[in-house]
Amino acid sequence: MLAVLATGGPALSTSAGGPLTRTAGALAPTAGCGRAPGLASGTHTIQSSGKNRSYILRVPDTYDRNHPYRLVFGFHWLGGTATDVATGQTVQRDVWAYYGLLRLANNSTIFVAPQGLNNGWGNSGGEDLTFVDDMVRQIEGALCVDSTQLFATGFSYGGAMSYALACARANVFRAVAVQSGGQLSGCAGGAQPIAYMGIHGVRDGVLGISGGRSLRDRFVRNNNCAAQNPPEPAQGTLTHRITAYSGCSAGHPVVWAAFDEGHIAAPQDGAPGDSGSTWVPGEVWKFFTQFESTPPPSPTPTPTPTPTPVPGACSATIETVNSWQGGFQSTVTVRAGSAPVDGWTVKWTWPGGQSISSLWNGTQSGSGSAVTVRNAPYNGSVAAGASTTFGFTANGTAATPVATCTSP
Numbered sequence: 001m002l003a004v005l006a007t008g009g010p011a012l013s014t015s016a017g018g019p020l021t022r023t024a025g026a027l028a029p030t031a032g033c034g035r036a037p038g039l040a041s042g043t044h045t046i047q048s049s050g051k052n053r054s055y056i057l058r059v060p061d062t063y064d065r066n067h068p069y070r071l072v073f074g075f076h077w078l079g080g081t082a083t084d085v086a087t088g089q090t091v092q093r094d095v096w097a098y099y100g101l102l103r104l105a106n107n108s109t110i111f112v113a114p115q116g117l118n119n120g121w122g123n124s125g126g127e128d129l130t131f132v133d134d135m136v137r138q139i140e141g142a143l144c145v146d147s148t149q150l151f152a153t154g155f156s157y158g159g160a161m162s163y164a165l166a167c168a169r170a171n172v173f174r175a176v177a178v179q180s181g182g183q184l185s186g187c188a189g190g191a192q193p194i195a196y197m198g199i200h201g202v203r204d205g206v207l208g209i210s211g212g213r214s215l216r217d218r219f220v221r222n223n224n225c226a227a228q229n230p231p232e233p234a235q236g237t238l239t240h241r242i243t244a245y246s247g248c249s250a251g252h253p254v255v256w257a258a259f260d261e262g263h264i265a266a267p268q269d270g271a272p273g274d275s276g277s278t279w280v281p282g283e284v285w286k287f288f289t290q291f292e293s294t295p296p297p298s299p300t301p302t303p304t305p306t307p308t309p310v311p312g313a314c315s316a317t318i319e320t321v322n323s324w325q326g327g328f329q330s331t332v333t334v335r336a337g338s339a340p341v342d343g344w345t346v347k348w349t350w351p352g353g354q355s356i357s358s359l360w361n362g363t364q365s366g367s368g369s370a371v372t373v374r375n376a377p378y379n380g381s382v383a384a385g386a387s388t389t390f391g392f393t394a395n396g397t398a399a400t401p402v403a404t405c406t407s408p
Contacts, residue, residue, distance in 0.1 A: 020133040020172050029068050030140035030147055037063060038142030043082075048134040049127040055114040055135055056086040058098070059143065060107035068146035070109040071139065072288070073132070074098045075154030075161040077265070078120045085113040085158075096266065099153055099179070100281025101288075104329055104393065106322045110143060121161035123185040128161060129168050136172070151288045153177040155265040156207065160184035163215050170194035174291050177284045178215060180263055182207040193223040193252040197287045199259070199280060202232050206263035216256055220245060223252040232258035238270050240279060255287055277326065282358025282393045289360055289391070313337050313407040314382070316346040320398045321391075327357070328398035332373070334405055335387040341407035343380040346373045346390075348403040354396035362390035 032038060037059065045054045060069065074085045088096030097103070098111045105111070112135060121128050139145060150173045152162040159181020166176045167190035175195035196219035200212035209232075220227060223245075230243035240259035248254055257280075259267040266278040315335050322329040334344050346362075350369040361379060366372040379388045 019129070020136055020169065030143070030145045032065075032140060032142045033068060033144035034066055037065060039139065044138075046131075046134055046138060048131045049125075051117075051127075053115065053117075053131050053134075054082065055112050056082045057139070058086065058102065058111040058113075060105075060110065062107045063143075065144055068144050068149075070105075070149040070151070070288070070292070071112065071136075071145050072098065072101060072105075072109055073112045073114065073135075073150075073152040073154075073162075073165075074101070075114060075121060075152065075158030076116065076119070077154070077156035077158050080158070081119060082113040082115040086111075096281075099155070099265070099284065100278070101153075101285055103322055104281060104285045106329065110139070110145065112139065116157070116161075121157050121164075121185045123161070123164055126168075126186070126188060128185060129164065129188070132165065132169070149174055149291065151175050151177075153179060153284055154181070155179040156181065156263065157184055163187065166190075166194050166196060166219065175288055177287060178212070179265065179280070179284075180204055180207055180212065181215060182211045183215060187218075190218060191222060193249055194219065195252050195254075195287070195291065196223070197255045197257070197284065199257040199283075201259050201261045201263060201267065203235060203261060204263045209258065213256075216254065219252075220254050223248045223254055225249075225254050230256045230258070233260040235260055240267065240269060242283065251291075253287075253290075255283075257283060277395075279357060285393075286358055286360035313339070314341050314344050314405040316348075316403040316405040318348065318400045318403050320400055323398040327393060327395050329391065329393045330398075330400070331389050331391045332362075332403065333387050333389050334375075334382065336382040336384050336407075338384055340384050341380075341382050344375050344382065344405055344407045346403050346405050347371065348401045350396075351399055351401055352397060354394050354399055356392045356394045359392040360390060361388075364392075 039057055041057055041059045043054055043056050045052055076085045152165045152173055154162045159178040162176045163178050163181050164185035165173050167187035170192035177197040179199045198212055198216040200209045202209050225245035226247035231241050233239045233241050237260050240257060242257045245254040261267045266280055268278045314337055316332055318330050318332050320328055320330050348371050361376055362373040364373050382388050
């Protein structure tokens with residue numbers, strides 16, 4: 001990873017244009033699709049608002065010019081740097097890169113770590129919003145990006161910048177995850193819905209949780225969610241509580257995650273202070289990847305062989321897609337048999353004390369080594385011979401036990 005952080009060449013200028021906008025609709029592959037990549041992993045300098053600005057880009061090792069990729073921006077905190085975000089120097093080097101999302105992405109995502117002026121995101125006159133617009137234009141012109149899959153996250157001042165994007169670029173970014181943020185970078189506009197995740201410590205003495213609730217409540221209103229007071233952990237419990245709001249407009253969920261700690265980037269249940277073993281990356285990744293294009297986008301559709309239907313109602317297979325010391329990430333493929341299924345349940349038993357730390361695109365139950373996962377509300381119907389997937393991160397040694405699938 002460190003080899004790709006070398007500084008790039010001269011400053012590049014973006015094409016002229018005002019604030020970046022999108023037209024709602026289906027995926028439109030960007031100009032960089034189908035062409036040799038015009039940008040590589042590393043530090044790039046760009047002219048924006050008459051200033052030289054820089055960002056660190058991380059392109060998947062297995063980059064495919066014909067595959068539109070998810071694009072995730074990670075904004076640093078006050079006094080932090082793009083290098084801190086790109087290398088994970090806040091907690092555990094590399095493990096925490098891009099707020100822990102790089103290892104979970106497993107070469108499925110393009111990441112950007114922009115550098116703020118004076119190591120912050122003052123956004124004077126909207127210049128940081130313009131900087132983001134210019135980066136997006138440059139990256140989409142040089143690489144194959146899924147234009148419906150832009151995301152932003154950041155801690156503290158970086159959370160404030162992500163919030164500013166939610167306010168001003170809700171038709172460009174699909175979702176944001178604001179980690180211990182405040183309204184420090186402004187909120188131009190702020191009337192449109194966008195998928196919003198807020199994460200905040202109940203004992204935050206730098207940017208109090210009341211401010212985090214206020215940021216959240218703007219999008220509870222914008223997204224037409226049912227108003228409520230989500231439960232939060234009591235002080236001294238060193239736990240976290242996650243609440244998904246109900247009644248939100250289609251495609252615009254709001255999730256609130258409160259934890260019993262202060263102004264820290266990587267809370268861990270049962271342990272004070274930052275730690276490389278934290279629930280935050282898994283929950284942010286779960287929130288972002290729920291919007292993944294289905295089927296996977298391709299700018300030039302190619303014939304795909306029809307899968308051979310499996311016997312029975314459905315089948316399930318577990319595949320380890322990433323692993324690290326003390327944990328791993330897996331994808332589970334659920335395939336319908338010779339007839340469509342309307343609802344599915346997957347079960348397996350861990351062989352050696354493994355435990356799931358976060359799970360997306362499904363609902364987990366069970367206890368001990370026995371695991372049961374049922375479909376989410378949106379992926380229970382699977383056509384004959386077709387498939388859907390859910391994913392999880394887990395603690396322990398990577399394992400791929402035999403899974404069973406049943407359908408009512």
